[in-house]
Amino acid sequence: MKNLYYVVKKCVGCKTCELACAVAHSESDDLSKALKEKRVARPLVRVYGVSGKDYPVTCRHCKDPKCVAACMAKALTRDVKTGMVLHDEDRCVGCWMCVMVCPYGAIRPNHKIKLPLRCDRCKDKDQPACVKACPTKAILWEEEPEPKK
Amino acid sequence: MKHVVIIGNSAAGIAAAESIRQIDKTSKITILSDEGYEAYCRCLLSYYLAGEVDEEKIPYRPKSFYKENNFDLLLNKKVVSVEPEKNRIVLEDKSSVGYDSLLIATGASPKFPKGVKGLQQKGVFGLRTLKDAKDIVALLSSSGSVCVLGAGLVGLRVAHALSKRKLKVTVVVKSKQVLSQMLDARAASLVQKKLESNGIEFIMGADAVEVLGGAQVKGIKLDSGKEVPCSLVIVGKGVSANMDLVKDSKVKCADGILTDKFLQSSIPGIYAAGDVCENFDLTIGKTAVNALWPIAIEQGKIAGSRIAGASEAYDGSMGMNSIEFFGLPVISLGVYDIKGASVSLEELETFDENKGMYKKLILKDGKMIGAIMVGDIRASGLLLSLIRNKVDVAPFKDKLLLEDFSYPHIAGKTNEKEQMYV
Numbered sequence A: 001m002k003n004l005y006y007v008v009k010k011c012v013g014c015k016t017c018e019l020a021c022a023v024a025h026s027e028s029d030d031l032s033k034a035l036k037e038k039r040v041a042r043p044l045v046r047v048y049g050v051s052g053k054d055y056p057v058t059c060r061h062c063k064d065p066k067c068v069a070a071c072m073a074k075a076l077t078r079d080v081k082t083g084m085v086l087h088d089e090d091r092c093v094g095c096w097m098c099v100m101v102c103p104y105g106a107i108r109p110n111h112k113i114k115l116p117l118r119c120d121r122c123k124d125k126d127q128p129a130c131v132k133a134c135p136t137k138a139i140l141w142e143e144e145p146e147p148k149k
Numbered sequence B: 001m002k003h004v005v006i007i008g009n010s011a012a013g014i015a016a017a018e019s020i021r022q023i024d025k026t027s028k029i030t031i032l033s034d035e036g037y038e039a040y041c042r043c044l045l046s047y048y049l050a051g052e053v054d055e056e057k058i059p060y061r062p063k064s065f066y067k068e069n070n071f072d073l074l075l076n077k078k079v080v081s082v083e084p085e086k087n088r089i090v091l092e093d094k095s096s097v098g099y100d101s102l103l104i105a106t107g108a109s110p111k112f113p114k115g116v117k118g119l120q121q122k123g124v125f126g127l128r129t130l131k132d133a134k135d136i137v138a139l140l141s142s143s144g145s146v147c148v149l150g151a152g153l154v155g156l157r158v159a160h161a162l163s164k165r166k167l168k169v170t171v172v173v174k175s176k177q178v179l180s181q182m183l184d185a186r187a188a189s190l191v192q193k194k195l196e197s198n199g200i201e202f203i204m205g206a207d208a209v210e211v212l213g214g215a216q217v218k219g220i221k222l223d224s225g226k227e228v229p230c231s232l233v234i235v236g237k238g239v240s241a242n243m244d245l246v247k248d249s250k251v252k253c254a255d256g257i258l259t260d261k262f263l264q265s266s267i268p269g270i271y272a273a274g275d276v277c278e279n280f281d282l283t284i285g286k287t288a289v290n291a292l293w294p295i296a297i298e299q300g301k302i303a304g305s306r307i308a309g310a311s312e313a314y315d316g317s318m319g320m321n322s323i324e325f326f327g328l329p330v331i332s333l334g335v336y337d338i339k340g341a342s343v344s345l346e347e348l349e350t351f352d353e354n355k356g357m358y359k360k361l362i363l364k365d366g367k368m369i370g371a372i373m374v375g376d377i378r379a380s381g382l383l384l385s386l387i388r389n390k391v392d393v394a395p396f397k398d399k400l401l402l403e404d405f406s407y408p409h410i411a412g413k414t415n416e417k418e419q420m421y422v
C-alpha cells in the first residue's frame, strides 16, 4: 500500500502542497475559480514550521485508526482492501471526536461546514496533487515499509 | 463447539463480537439485547431528536452484518441474572442460556433521582434508547416547553436539540455550573453563555422536587417553591451501570463491574466492557467507570480478543469528550479541575474572553494529566496522545499552548506506529 512521506531536509516550507491540495479538492479543480466557490476548499495537508525546519502533516490512514473507533456516527470507516480510511460526509454530524483522538493532529475541524479536514490521498486521481506540485520533491508517494517488529 | 454469549448489542458488545470473529471463525456467538433494534449509533439520538439525523442514518452496521459474521442476535430478551456456578444466564421469561465465555456489555441507564415526586408520569423521559427518542418526538407537536433536569452532557445535548425544534427550554441545575463532570467553572460559563444567548434558560443552584400534572405534565416544582410550567420533562442526571443482573452473584462491583487488564471480572470466564465496566483510569490513578463511546469500543475489542485467546492487555481508560453547541467547540481530557487535589499540580492556561477562547492544561510531575479546550480544539489529539503516552512535557512546556502546536513538536515522543518523516 502506498503512503505519503516527507523528506524534511528537502521541505522549504513554501506551502505549494497546501495550495495544490486545496485546488485539487475544489469543485472546479482550478485555482482561479476555486476561491469563488460556495464551499471554499481548504488544504487537507498543513505545513508547520518547528525549530527552523518545516514539516508537512497529513492523515496516516492508520492500520488501527483511533478516529474510526471513536466515530460515533459511523462516518469514518477503514477499507481493508485499499488500506484507506474513508469518510462519509452524509453520515458525519461534526462531533469532532476524530479531531480529539488523532495522535498526529492530522484532522482539523472545518467549522464553516461542520466537517473534518483530512487527507484522502486524492483518491480519485492517479497520484496525490501535493506530490506533483512539490517543487523540491520533498513529498514521496511510496509503498509503506514493512512494519517494524 | 465453544459458545460465547454477549449481553448487550451496542458499542462494546459489537466491538467484542467483531474482534472475536477476526481471530475465531467457528465459535458460536450469541448476542442478546433487551431493545428491539439492531445496533445503532446511540450518541446520535440527540441529533435525531433535533431533526438533524434521520432514522435511516442511525444503524451502526449494515443489515447483512449479523448473518455475514454468523452472529446469533436475540432481540427483546432481558437477562435478569448470571449464574457463574452453572455457566448460564437466566432471561426474564425464565429460560436460560449456557455459555463457555460471557461478556457483560449491558451499558448504563439514566438515573431517576428518588427525591423527585411524579417522575413516573407520561411526559417524563430519560434519553438513552431509540425508543426514548421516538417517544419524545411523538410528543413534540403537542409540547411548547420543556424542563431539563441536570446539565450534564446528555441534558445539555437534549436542551440544544429541543431548542432547535423551537421548544422553550429551561435547564434546572443543582450545582453552580453546567457540565461539572467535564469542565471547570470558566469553561462551563462559556458554554452556558453560548446556550443562553441562543435562547436556552438556566435556573442554577436549584433542584426539582416534583413534576406537576397528572394525565399530562403541567410543570415542575423547585426546592425554592417556585413552579416552572412545561409540558415535557427530560431527566439528565447522569447514568448508572446496568449491573443488576450480577447482584446475586460473586461478580465484584463498585460503580461498575470491576475488571482486570484483560477486562475479566472477578469470576474467570466472565468479562465486562463499556459503560457497565469499571477499570483503571490513567489520569486519576484509580479505578473508575468512563461511560464513553470510544472507550466502550476499545474495551470491547480487548475483551473480545482475550475471549478468543489473544493476550493484548488494556492499560486503562480516561475521561474524554467533545461537544459543540451553536458553533462553540469544547473538548475535555482527563483531569479538568485541580480544586481539592491533594498533590501539587501545575496549570497552564490562555484565556481570551472576547474570542470565547480558553485553553487549560494540567500537569503532574512534568506530565500532562488533563486539558480543557474551548473555541480552538485543533491540538486536542496531540494533547491526548501526550497524556496517554505519559510523555515528559517539561522540555517543551512553553510550546503546548501555541496556536500552531503540531505533530512535529512531539514526533518521536509518543510511540505512534505510523511513520511520516524520512
Ligand SMILES: Cc1cc2nc3c(=O)[nH]c(=O)nc-3n(C[C@H](O)[C@H](O)[C@H](O)COP(=O)(O)OP(=O)(O)OC[C@H]3O[C@@H](n4cnc5c(N)ncnc54)[C@H](O)[C@@H]3O)c2cc1C
Pocket: A072, A095, B007, B008, B009, B010, B011, B012, B013, B032, B033, B034, B035, B042, B043, B044, B045, B046, B077, B078, B079, B080, B105, B106, B107, B108, B127, B128, B129, B153, B154, B157, B242, B245, B273, B274, B275, B276, B291, B292, B293, B294, B296, B321, B322
Ligand atoms: C444521547 C446520548 C449522547 C451521547 N453522547 C456521547 C458522546 O458525545 N460521546 C461519548 O463518548 N459518549 C456519548 N454517549 C454515551 C455512549 O452512548 C455510551 O458510552 C455507549 O453507548 C456505551 O456503549 P455500551 O455498549 O457499553 O452500552 P450501551 O450502548 O448502553 O448498550 C447496552 C446494550 O445492552 C443491552 N442491555 C442492557 N441491559 C440488558 C439486559 N439486562 N439484558 C439484555 N440486554 C441488555 C441494551 O439493550 C444495549 O443493547 C451518549 C449517550 C447518549 C444516550
